[in-house]
Amino acid sequence: MNKSKKQYSHSEKVGLPPGSLLLVGEETTHPTIELYQFSTDAVSYKTHLNIADIEIDAEVVNWIHITGLNSSFVEQIGVKFGLHNLILEDILSTGQRPKVDEFDDYIYFVLRVVNFSGTELISDQVSFILGKNYVLSIAEKKSEIFAPIVDRILNKKGMVRYNKADYLLYTLIDVVVDNFYLCMDKVEMLIEKLQGSIDLPNQDNRFLTLIRNLKKDLLQLRKNIVPTREAVYKLERLETPLIVENTDKYLRDLYDHTKQLEDMTESYNDTINNFREDFMSHLSLKTNKIIQILTIISSIFIPLTFIVGVYGMNFEFMPGLHWKYGFVSSIVLMIFVSIIMVIIYVRNRWI
């Protein structure tokens, strides 16, 4: 399970000095480096660079996108971009809570790309460094979610070529946040499937297992969405020259999206809780009905069985045994008794 891997991880670092560069998660021997340099007028693109070959051009926007992590690699990146050791540690500890950190020359933003793999959620960490003229993005694993942005840059779609590095950062965070909507769709689909089957009789353990898994997924989503919202809020409030006023509007819009996502998780959570209660209510109703049948059958036939038993006794002297209408009378008696009992039960609304 991906989730537990993350959380076991921090404990491996207990006792190490703060800022120790130990990778938590899977190691990539050769991380790939891609460099995009663009202005409104021009764009260039290099891939499979070495760290030494990265050159920041102060005239254009530089986007350095790294895929894969290993500790010595991240240390060299830290030296190259002058990053604080704590940031490097955070980049390597791939179980971070989404957050934003402001330093003198750059802003660090970390969040998680969440995807369904079958019915299970997996999440990978993506770190962003926004410096003057550049954005450095470091993804734990290869992911397709940034492909549309590459397309926009290379083909001059959208506003990204007309703006600075801060807008690029916004765009990158935006696609990660948008990605949550895809997870929400899947959750909604699963909820509707449950909804359709809740009134069917003979639901069993599998229904409960579905509910439990769905709750686990939502808990996981919530754990990622809420701190992302907090981080975006903090990012919007930062007073920093790295973010120009124009980008504020976009960040506010991004915040609205994270807020809506949070609303959705809560409303889905309420819905699922109602499912469980509904399931229990239906089960109780069903148990009640079954016991009712048992009681009706039992309380009619058990007394009758007693009566026939009485006339099954082998006493020599029993009234009516040799009477011609004895049998018929006993049958009549029994019919009478059962009618009386049914009347009593119906009157008292017991049954």
Add this chain to the structure above:
Amino acid sequence: MNKSKKQYSHSEKVGLPPGSLLLVGEETTHPTIELYQFSTDAVSYKTHLNIADIEIDAEVVNWIHITGLNSSFVEQIGVKFGLHNLILEDILSTGQRPKVDEFDDYIYFVLRVVNFSGTELISDQVSFILGKNYVLSIAEKKSEIFAPIVDRILNKKGMVRYNKADYLLYTLIDVVVDNFYLCMDKVEMLIEKLQGSIDLPNQDNRFLTLIRNLKKDLLQLRKNIVPTREAVYKLERLETPLIVENTDKYLRDLYDHTKQLEDMTESYNDTINNFREDFMSHLSLKTNKIIQILTIISSIFIPLTFIVGVYGMNFEFMPGLHWKYGFVSSIVLMIFVSIIMVIIYVRNRWI
């Protein structure tokens, strides 16, 4: 289901640049444009205008009301009124969380008109732009709720003709908020119907289904009312020359209404939760009573049936078989045993 349509929608836009103008929801080929221009003294009214024909008269209040959406149309409106791309995107994404956004020259306010269609809630988005001298309102679908305001403008009822565009905006939001009260009435009616039937015996699945649907409706209402309240609150606090001081009082009053609506949803929600608990308690009581009957019948007749069984055995040598009072004695014995058992049960309050 309307609700799911909305929420699936955002995911269609994943990967598109921010500000992309893609309609989420149903497309209207020819949206209608109505233009009302009024001052205290005069009023004029035009309909089925083209965008090019809209002329803002700075001397009067201009209300441009648009019904229906398509993306190229909204783009032209954006050019005409100088609106930010993010706003146009929000207008087209008809699953917005109610909110207010302030720009330099105008204020954007979006909320939802909620109505019961049968027992299901449907909600349509309405966007408002308040600029200098004008209000632009864009409704996703044709709706009758603005008819009273048209009437007030044309026939000089109420205060709307005596005030500026900000008061018109307030009036428009006010009718949308007032509309929630109608939904609340319907909810209240459904609650009272449930209340009347909760003590009836033999409630079944249908009762649970009613409760579930009612909860879903309330969740839906709450999801619209809470952010509306937040948006009205923010609108009241905005320091903008577009809203004159006199209108503040009305916005405060509007805020009180949204607050009261929120109170109502919470109090209804509590009531419904109590219904479900009541239902379960009644069911448990009923099950208890049925089992009690089963136990009384069983524990009296099962031992008796055993006794008669004993004398039904075919042993040759059994005491009393040939005794003249054997049968009568056995009956007396059985009556005695059952009386003893009833006494024991009653004493221990078991039954």
Add this chain to the structure above:
Amino acid sequence: MNKSKKQYSHSEKVGLPPGSLLLVGEETTHPTIELYQFSTDAVSYKTHLNIADIEIDAEVVNWIHITGLNSSFVEQIGVKFGLHNLILEDILSTGQRPKVDEFDDYIYFVLRVVNFSGTELISDQVSFILGKNYVLSIAEKKSEIFAPIVDRILNKKGMVRYNKADYLLYTLIDVVVDNFYLCMDKVEMLIEKLQGSIDLPNQDNRFLTLIRNLKKDLLQLRKNIVPTREAVYKLERLETPLIVENTDKYLRDLYDHTKQLEDMTESYNDTINNFREDFMSHLSLKTNKIIQILTIISSIFIPLTFIVGVYGMNFEFMPGLHWKYGFVSSIVLMIFVSIIMVIIYVRNRWI
């Protein structure tokens, strides 16, 4: 039901312009006007005045107390005292959430007088206007709760004659808040009655109905008390020349009372929730005990009945049928079997 009348009411006004003077609730054709004018030294009292006869004497404190509402009457009052249309609308909409509103020349305070009528809560609205030198109080219905204040004014009891209009307002709000304590007493009494009967066996539907009604009452009280506390808090914070510093201490004390009332509703609510859970626990215990009895009786006698059945079969060749001690042996066997079973059950603590 009074409550639903109030809430249905607002929807009648949907579509009317803000500030429309439409009475929600019962109309009184001739509201009564009482005028009390007093200073430390003198007091005068007039009743059944017409609106035209009301004269505010700037040298003394003027208390105009109006009982009953109709819309044209309130409109005239509005003209007389120069009140904003929104205030007049609030006075007429007798389902207001308690609140305070500050205007340039006066303060509007609205809250509700809550009383038990039998076991049901009814609430009437009272509005207060505090202006310079005067308090205008408008009660929806005739109520005795202001009688003690009249007594204090006429007979110079307490501090009311020694203070200004702001203190009079405080005194009026104070008696309304004090009135909640009477409701709390009734709730407490009902709770103690429930408490006394919760351990009694054979509780039934009526117990659940009592709990449900009590919860409804508490919900109702809470809905009135919480906004009252908020309004008193806001009143205390208002920076207005209409309230002198000396009165602040009294308002703080009033706030403490509303806070205590809120504490009480929450603690009562917790208690009632515990009652319901207790009821369910007791019911489960009882069901468990009944099933236990059923199981003991059944699992002892059903196997025995089988054994006697075996010897009731009519096979010609059955061992022991003609043996002299056959019957006795079978009885011994059965006693032995039942003892074994009882031992097994007791050992396993099943029974």
Add this chain to the structure above:
Amino acid sequence: MNKSKKQYSHSEKVGLPPGSLLLVGEETTHPTIELYQFSTDAVSYKTHLNIADIEIDAEVVNWIHITGLNSSFVEQIGVKFGLHNLILEDILSTGQRPKVDEFDDYIYFVLRVVNFSGTELISDQVSFILGKNYVLSIAEKKSEIFAPIVDRILNKKGMVRYNKADYLLYTLIDVVVDNFYLCMDKVEMLIEKLQGSIDLPNQDNRFLTLIRNLKKDLLQLRKNIVPTREAVYKLERLETPLIVENTDKYLRDLYDHTKQLEDMTESYNDTINNFREDFMSHLSLKTNKIIQILTIISSIFIPLTFIVGVYGMNFEFMPGLHWKYGFVSSIVLMIFVSIIMVIIYVRNRWI
């Protein structure tokens, strides 16, 4: 019940003017007055004083400790110390919510001494007035909890003789807060007793009653501790010359204690709620097991009893009746049937 006495009390005062001096609670005809006057160097102690004999010595710290209340007595105290009528009213209304009130010349602090009397909590009100050079403490009933402070003053233990009146006030509040720890011990003891018995079989109503009483006690404690914490917090924040900076550290420490007490009530409350849920879970498990036994016994023997019944019928022509191995075959058949059924049940994990 002490608690209800308090709460009924306030309603007796409904309609009286604010500041009315009416004692709520038990009246003491002759309250005792003790006067302690001390400085670092000297100490004097007088008891059974009259009000007229109290003399505040501005050179030393004066502690006037009063035990018992009656309304005329409190009125005289009010005159003597120049106290506001609202304070006198609060002193006499012995059901106050703990709070602090600041006046020009003095600070009023009221809280409650809570003690277990058997398994029930009783609480008495203690009011403190901190003035320049003096502390006036007024206890509703005689209590031993201030004895250690008297000891410290007379025998110069601790820091109390080295400090001013504000430190004395802190010391007095401190012993009242410390007293809550004793209640917590008792609660903890009761919880551990419950914990020890929760896994025992055959728990019954008494267990539920213990839980209910414990919850009631905790609710009561919480109702006293939370406002005490708020009041201490407010006291620490007061900017008043009556409290010197040095005492702030002690008040902060006191606040930490009240915070810890609040944590304890919440953690105990969680624990008790878990108890109830555990109880219900155990009960359900037990019911399940009992029904399982019933089902096993019934579903094995009921079909067998039917089979023997078949051969108990008195038809003349039944196959095998006169066969030599008829009886043995039927027994074999029955054993076979029961083995089949057991296999079916075990396979399906039904039993």
Add this chain to the structure above:
Amino acid sequence: MNKSKKQYSHSEKVGLPPGSLLLVGEETTHPTIELYQFSTDAVSYKTHLNIADIEIDAEVVNWIHITGLNSSFVEQIGVKFGLHNLILEDILSTGQRPKVDEFDDYIYFVLRVVNFSGTELISDQVSFILGKNYVLSIAEKKSEIFAPIVDRILNKKGMVRYNKADYLLYTLIDVVVDNFYLCMDKVEMLIEKLQGSIDLPNQDNRFLTLIRNLKKDLLQLRKNIVPTREAVYKLERLETPLIVENTDKYLRDLYDHTKQLEDMTESYNDTINNFREDFMSHLSLKTNKIIQILTIISSIFIPLTFIVGVYGMNFEFMPGLHWKYGFVSSIVLMIFVSIIMVIIYVRNRWI
């Protein structure tokens, strides 16, 4: 139980003057004192010092680490370092809520080292004093968790030798916080074990006991983590010359860790609550299934047993007794009846 020892403890101090030095917990006769003095260039290490031998060297960072407590020892430490009596009292009361306190010359920080001893959590108190040039750490019991820091100091690993006393304090708090992650691992392991067994049939009391213990552990962890987070937050905000700006970044990072720990406790708590509900749901399902079997068996065979009983009666005149096909017909009748009943049940989905 360690926990109860702590909490009983405070009540032993009731009535003692504030600042009384009474040890709560186990006494160590001879606490050990270790002194580490280091700068970037040099390091020295002394152990088993006497208090008199401690010399603070203003040129380097001094770390005095004390293990074990007794009251006279702590008093001497207080004199040596000029600590406030309240601090000494807190050091000795080993049941403190984690907190930070600022004094003029030093900062006091207290928190708890939590460890699993088997399945039970034990926690020991550690106090830190940060003064100019020195950190004084006082551990209640010997613990290995500071060993890595000693290693870093002596062997110049990490940043600790390059920084001042404030960084040392951060490092010490950091290892204590890191230690919580180890507890979380254990909790996670226990949760996964539970998860693996929840769907197994025949869960019993032991499952409930595991859940109860796990909840108790989480409650305990939460009680330590939440105030630790608050204290770290407060420490970061302190405006004090004792903490240099550079250390702020580390404290912010530490805060993120405590926040993540808090998130983890809440998410684990949710998971465990879901376990309990799942357990109850499964149990209800199982009970339902068992009752269903009982009902099917009973309602088929009880009527049949009645029918055979009828023909077991000893009446002389019964139709069909002497008919050749009487027996066969009765069997056919019974098969017919049971088929009818099964059809009825299946149709109604009762079974």
